[in-house]
Amino acid sequence: MRIEYDAVVGSGAGQWYGQLIVSNLHYEDDSSVQVNQYLAMTFNAPAAVTDTDIYLAFDKSWVETTVTVQSVQIDTNLFSISATVDFAEPHSMDPNDQITIAVNGDLTKDPDSYLNSFVIAADASPDVNGTAAIACAAVPDPALSSVAPVIQFLRGSEITPVTLEYGATVNQALAQGDYTIQGGNVSTIDQTVSAPLVISPGQLTVSTGETIPVNVSFGTVQRSSAIDIVIDTLTGLESETLDVKVVDVANETTLAAFSSKTGTTTQVRLLPPSGNAQIRIGDISVNNVDYRFTDVDVVLANQLQTVPITNSTVERTPVDSSGFVTVPIDITADATLPQQITLRLSGSSMNYTQTITAETQLTRFDIPVKPDTYTVSAPDFLFDGTVYEVDTPAQLIVDSVAATTLEVSIETSANLNVPGFPSYLSFGGCADLTPGNQADFVSARATSVFKYAGNDGAGDPNTYLTDDTATTSTITLARNVEAKLGGQSVLPVMISYTCNLSQGDTKSILANTDQHAHSFANLILTLNTANDAIDSTHPIPAGIIVNPDFIGACQQGGIPATYAMPVRQPLQTALEHWSIKATIPDSITEDVTGYVAAVNWLVQTVAPAIVFGWQINLWGLGRSEWIYEDADPLDIAQQTAAYVDNLAVYSGTWKPHFLAIDRYEADDFTQRAYVNGYCYGPREWGRYFDFCQGMSRALKLPVMPWQIPASRTPNTADPVNTDFDSQHWGTGGSCILGDPAIGADYHNVHPTILALQFPSSFQADMGATAEDMFIRSEPFDISQPAYTDFPLRGIFSVLLGGGSTTGIISTVGNPEPWTRNKLNAYMDNPIRFDTASGRHR
Structure with missing residues (x-):
């Protein structure tokens, strides 16, 4: 039988604090509520409730109790509270016994929504559940047969995931309340076959003891191609970043574009399911060598393909360095460290890299540099938990006649090893x-x-x-x-x-x-x-x-x-x-x-x-x-x-x-x-x-x-x-x-x-x-x-x-x-x- 009760908001309630007072617990046939071990209840409140916020006052005989509370946020000012009161000895609830609940929130706005929300049970969990009967349609494509659809019931911070079965109904118990239902696509791991979930209804209200049907079907199956582009560690380009495009040969449309370091694999997904494509990598000139990449043809198909980019894909042509000049590097460092730094000059037709050691020294670029105006970059670095700032001029003008020196300073900056914090971000x-x-x-x-x-x-x-x-x-x-x-x-x-x-x-x-x-x-x-x-x-x-x-x-x-x-x-x-x-x-x-x-x-x-x-x-x-x-x-x-x-x-x-x-x-x-x-x-x-x-x-x-x-x-x-x-x-x-x-x-x-x-x-x-x-x-x-x-x-x-x-x-x-x-x-x-x-x- 259901336990009935009286509830009021205590006097003096305001915007920031109030009390819910529950009394006169009895069964719907007016018989008294006998508690042998524990009293359990759920209710709503405008703020979280803690174990010490609930206390019982007994009219005739005192009983030692212990309270345990869980609070789940449903919305900004709405929490679902579950409380268990353990009794040290059996007790028959008197109509004048009171349960007082302190709430650090505003009970004066729509108090009935809180007062009427109690569900109480003696020596049992409150029956607050309803059921969602989720009927799932048949698998939309054989390729998806091993991919189980998953939907989520969202109720505030509570997320209840449910794994479905194709062509079957799954019953899911849910606590009473309002839910939003979400679900992504079902998709193969390489995304070559997928289908969107169609969920009806998208929102529902669950009531205690009721079963609500939910239907999950599938939209149009979508097919695509997938490519893993594997760029090897290419000789001479070990520290370079390449510009990569995947282009539809038929209409020159760019299907994908990204930058990639050498020695990495990039997954390209959701390409057209058929047709002809090319992988095109931008040419680059580094350290007096021109690197030209051969376009790689790919026949798109509804499957995953791996395309390697190896040294054989690259044509290397040394550049005539007549008239190029030596560029000295003057380094001033706060400390001498076993740290290698790569300096980079980026010009209109040629780029240069030079590795230096973090110490005060006078060195030079290993190869002659083409006269031009270059953008200079160098990475700051960490050593033993300390940041070192590498400072260079933003630009360097390399002249064919006048000597040009690149000035580099390495300064100690912040020590990230702050006491009490870990030695990582x-x-x-x-x-x-x-x-x-x-x-x-x-x-x-x-x-x-x-x-x-x-x-x-x-x-x-x-x-x-x-x-x-x-x-x-x-x-x-x-x-x-x-x-x-x-x-x-x-x-x-x-x-x-x-x-x-x-x-x-x-x-x-x-x-x-x-x-x-x-x-x-x-x-x-x-x-x-x-x-x-x-x-x-x-x-x-x-x-x-x-x-x-x-x-x-x-x-x-x-x-x-x-x-x-x-x-x-x-x-x-x-x-x-x-x-x-x-x-x-x-x-x-x-x-x-x-x-x-x-x-x-x-x-x-x-x-x-x-x-x-x-x-x-x-x-x-x-x-x-x-x-x-x-x-x-x-x-x-x-x-x-x-x-x-x-x-x-x-x-x-x-x-x-x-x-x-x-x-x-x-x-x-x-x-x-x-x-x-x-x-x-x-x-x-x-x-x-x-x-x-x-x-x-x-x-x-x-x-x-x-x-x-x-x-x-x-x-x-x-x-x-x-x-x-x-x-x-x-x-x-x-x-x-x-x-x-x-x-x-x-x-x-x-x-x-x-x-x-x-x-x-x-x-x-x-x-x-x-x-x-x-x-x-x-x-x-x-x-x-x-x-x-x-x-x-x-x-x-x-x-x-x-x-x-x-x-x-x-x-x-x-x-x-x-x-x-x-x-x-x-x-x-x-x-x-x-x-x-x-x-x-």
């Missing part, structure tokens, strides 16, 4: 400290978690805190994730304000002595809390990012380094509050530079084991819209770095370890982002990372992109709502982690997204629509991750997500597992700082 994310965080971080194999310290997350400037539960809970979360990952190090990173300039009114806040004292003291509390977590396996207990927006707001406001503000008195007050007997150095002055030094000194005095850094913004020069324009990101970085240097942030005795660089914490296709002028395409993300590289080079610091949205761009097969704001779509995840579903063609983006109109005030920079944004980025290809060159840019770690932005956890932003799956796969072979390859500048 790592990813972490924002935590909201709800129960599902641990499983999400484990699923992503994250190496760090971050959270704002204190109660208000902004330094709590009007009170002295006595306990920093945010820091304690974040450290506990990190340790629990470590345990689940078999000991992989996971660093908790706290965000701490001692002066919050994020809301403006810079000069008034800089002048507020009392607020500085409170926030200095609260930073000490965070540091002491972290110190308490030091043990033999955690000598570095936590990381700290101090004062987001402080440097940016001061720079934007034209605040000079000598701008007067109270420093020593509030710092002394904070030290005395915690009975810390330390003498403030005389070099800490009563101005902005002194304030920065005070923060650095305080961190290293109270918690010398802590790893920490400051944060900067894109808008320090006054506006962030330069990212859409043609301004050189390296020039913007140089100006920003000059201000950082002027404040002596990374100078003196108490130097921080790294620099965090904020984009803007919002998913690009949400109003929080694009209404405020932040919606990046592949071009803008590339320029953002150029800015990060410029900051690293200018300050010789390891940098951390921070609060980066990990949301992906929906493709044409994704279910995009007409009002898609709550779905938290974006571009950061797709560009950074790679998204073959979008690839190099913006037409793969869902049309509803492409039609998004940007605010008129930003259209001059952003374009009128999201489609304009993608067109502005052409040519682009986000099939592969952007992170492959991050270490060479000086980037040692990336922290994803934020309080309202998609990251790693499923309780904030887009709940789907896409980002977690991408990061998990990355951790199979992370980019180590001692093996990252060079990158041409």
